[in-house]
Amino acid sequence: MTGRALRLSRLRRVVPEGRGGAPAEARGGRARRRGAQPKVVALGGGMGLSASLAALRRITGDLTAVVTVADDGGSSGRLRDELGVLPPGDLRKALAALCGDDDWGQTWARVIQHRFQSKGDLHEHAVGNLLIVALWEQLGDHVQALDLVGRLLGAHGRVLPMSAVPLELQALVKGHDPERPDEVGTVRGQATVALTPGEVQSVHLVPPDPPAVPEAVAAVLDADWVVLGPGSWFSSVIPHLLVPELLDALVETKARRVLSLNLTPQPGETEGFSPQRHLEVLGRHAPKLALDVVLADRAAVPDSASLTEAAKRFGAAVELAPVARTDGSPRHDPELLAAAYDRIFRMHGRIGPWR
Numbered sequence: 001m002t003g004r005a006l007r008l009s010r011l012r013r014v015v016p017e018g019r020g021g022a023p024a025e026a027r028g029g030r031a032r033r034r035g036a037q038p039k040v041v042a043l044g045g046g047m048g049l050s051a052s053l054a055a056l057r058r059i060t061g062d063l064t065a066v067v068t069v070a071d072d073g074g075s076s077g078r079l080r081d082e083l084g085v086l087p088p089g090d091l092r093k094a095l096a097a098l099c100g101d102d103d104w105g106q107t108w109a110r111v112i113q114h115r116f117q118s119k120g121d122l123h124e125h126a127v128g129n130l131l132i133v134a135l136w137e138q139l140g141d142h143v144q145a146l147d148l149v150g151r152l153l154g155a156h157g158r159v160l161p162m163s164a165v166p167l168e169l170q171a172l173v174k175g176h177d178p179e180r181p182d183e184v185g186t187v188r189g190q191a192t193v194a195l196t197p198g199e200v201q202s203v204h205l206v207p208p209d210p211p212a213v214p215e216a217v218a219a220v221l222d223a224d225w226v227v228l229g230p231g232s233w234f235s236s237v238i239p240h241l242l243v244p245e246l247l248d249a250l251v252e253t254k255a256r257r258v259l260s261l262n263l264t265p266q267p268g269e270t271e272g273f274s275p276q277r278h279l280e281v282l283g284r285h286a287p288k289l290a291l292d293v294v295l296a297d298r299a300a301v302p303d304s305a306s307l308t309e310a311a312k313r314f315g316a317a318v319e320l321a322p323v324a325r326t327d328g329s330p331r332h333d334p335e336l337l338a339a340a341y342d343r344i345f346r347m348h349g350r351i352g353p354w355r
Contacts, residue, residue: 001104029126030096037062038224038345041255043162043240044068045090046333048231050097052260053157056227057098057338059345060084063157064219065094066246068239070167070205071236073191075115075125086166090236091146092128098155143215160216162243168206169235173198175227175302190235195268202285203234205242220246225257230262233278239287251288258339258344259316261296264325264330275301276310283313291316293348295340297323319344 031131038062042052045068056063069086072323078087082349091264096113099105111130128149135145146159169190175198184201187193193200220226228250229237241247259282265273273281275296282289291314298320301307311318321340325333 021229025273026291034148034162039219039222039255040064040227041223042224042227043237044229044231045071045236045239046093046231046248048229048262050093051230051332051334052227053094053097053332055332055341057100057156058334058338059342061079061156062100064216064223065157065159065218066162066213066219067091067094067159068167069071069161069163069165069214070190070235070239072168072189075129077191078125079129079133080166083133083137084166085136086142086161086164088129088132089126091161092126093134095128095146095149095153095155095161098150098157098159099153100156101269105154112149112153115229120210143213158219160219162212162216162240162246163210165210165212167173167210167229167239169193169203169239171196171203171234172201172334174201175199180325193269194232194235194266199271200236200269202281203238205239205243210243212243212249217245217249220249220255221253222255226250226255227260227341228257229260231271232266233262233281235269237284238282241282241289242249247286250286251290256292256348257290257316258295258341259291261294261300263297263300263332274303274306276303276306279310279314280308290314293317293319293344295319295321295323295344298322299324303310317348321349 038354039062040056040060041064042049043055043066049065053065062102067090071087071089072080076087079085080087092112096109099109114127116122132149135148136142139145142164150159171187171193172184173187173196174184176185176187176196178197187196190201231237261275261278265271294311294316301320308318322331323337323340325331
C-alpha cells in the first residue's frame with residue numbers, strides 16, 4: 001500500500017460527529033435513521049462557493065464547505081505575507097454565506113464582510129479576516145478556530161480549508177504577454193492567474209503534493225452528495241483536484257457528485273469557454289474523476305447536445321434549470337439554485353429517508 005493510500009485508509013475511519021453531537025453514520029451502504037438530512041459537502045472558493053452555500057443551507061442542515069487556500073491578493077494576501085498564515089478571505093466569505101436570514105445572522109454576515117477604509121495599514125482589511133487570523137494565533141488550530149467563528153455567527157454549516165498550508169497557484173498560460181500571443185509561460189499567483197489576458201493551459205500547486213486537512217477528507221468520504229463549483233474554474237474549482245488526498249477521496253467516495261457550471265465565462269481566466277470546454281479542462285486535470293450530474297443554467301447553454309456528450313465522458317447526466325438572477329446580472333439566485341439542488345438530490349440519488 002502506498003503512503004497516500006495508507007493515509008486515505010486512516011482518514012476513512014475519521015468519521016466526524018453529526019450536528020447536535022450525534023455520531024454521524026458512515027456511508028458504506030448503511031441506511032440513515034429516518035428524519036436525517038442529506039450530508040452535503042461543497043468545494044470551491046470565492047463568490048462561486050458562496051452562491052452554492054447560500055442555496056444549500058436552505059435545503060440541508062448537514063453542510064460542510066471545503067475552501068481553497070491559494071488566494072494571494074488583497075487583505076488575504078497581505079496577512080499571508082506578513083504573518084505566514086493561510087489566506088482567510090475565501091473562508092470568511094463561506095462563513096458569511098452560511099449565516100442565517102434572521103437579524104443575528106445578517107448582522108454578523110455584514111460585520112465579518114466589513115472592510116476598513118482609512119489612510120493607514122488597516123485600509124481594506126476585512127473584519128472577518130482579522131478575527132479568523134487572531135483565533136488561529138490564539139488556538140493554534142485552523143479547524144477549531146473556524147468552528148468557533150461558525151458558532152459565533154450561528155452558521156448553518158461547517159467551513160474547512162482544503163489544506164493546512166498556504167498554497168501558490170501557478171499556471172501555464174499562452175499569450176499572457178499580449179505582445180507575444182503565441183508564447184507559453186508560467187504565471188504565478190491566484191490573483192494574477194484569475195486576471196490573465198492569455199489562455200490558461202493548465203494549473204498546478206506549489207508545493208505540488210500538499211497535505212489535505214483530515215476533516216475535509218473525512219467529510220467527503222462520509223457525504224451523501226458532493227458539489228463542485230460554480231466559481232473561478234482554474235483558481236477556485238480545479239485546485240481541489242490538485243490536492244492528492246482530497247482527489248483520492250473525491251474519486252473513492254460513495255457520495256453522488258454534482259458539478260455546477262458558471263453562468264458566463266470569466267473574463268481572462270476562461271474567456272470564450274463553452275460549457276463543455278469547462279468539462280474538458282476539468283477532465284484533463286482529474287481524468288479519474290466521475291460525476292453524476294452536471295448542473296447548468298438553461299439560458300447559458302447554447303449547445304445542449306455538446307454539453308450532454310461531454311458530461312457522458314464523466315458518466316454524468318445534464319440538468320438544465322433556471323438558476324440565474326432575473327435582474328440580468330451574471331449571478332446565481334439562491335432560491336432558484338436551492339430548488340435545482342433539491343430536485344437533483346431527490347431525482348438523481350436514492351430517495352433518502354430525509355424525505
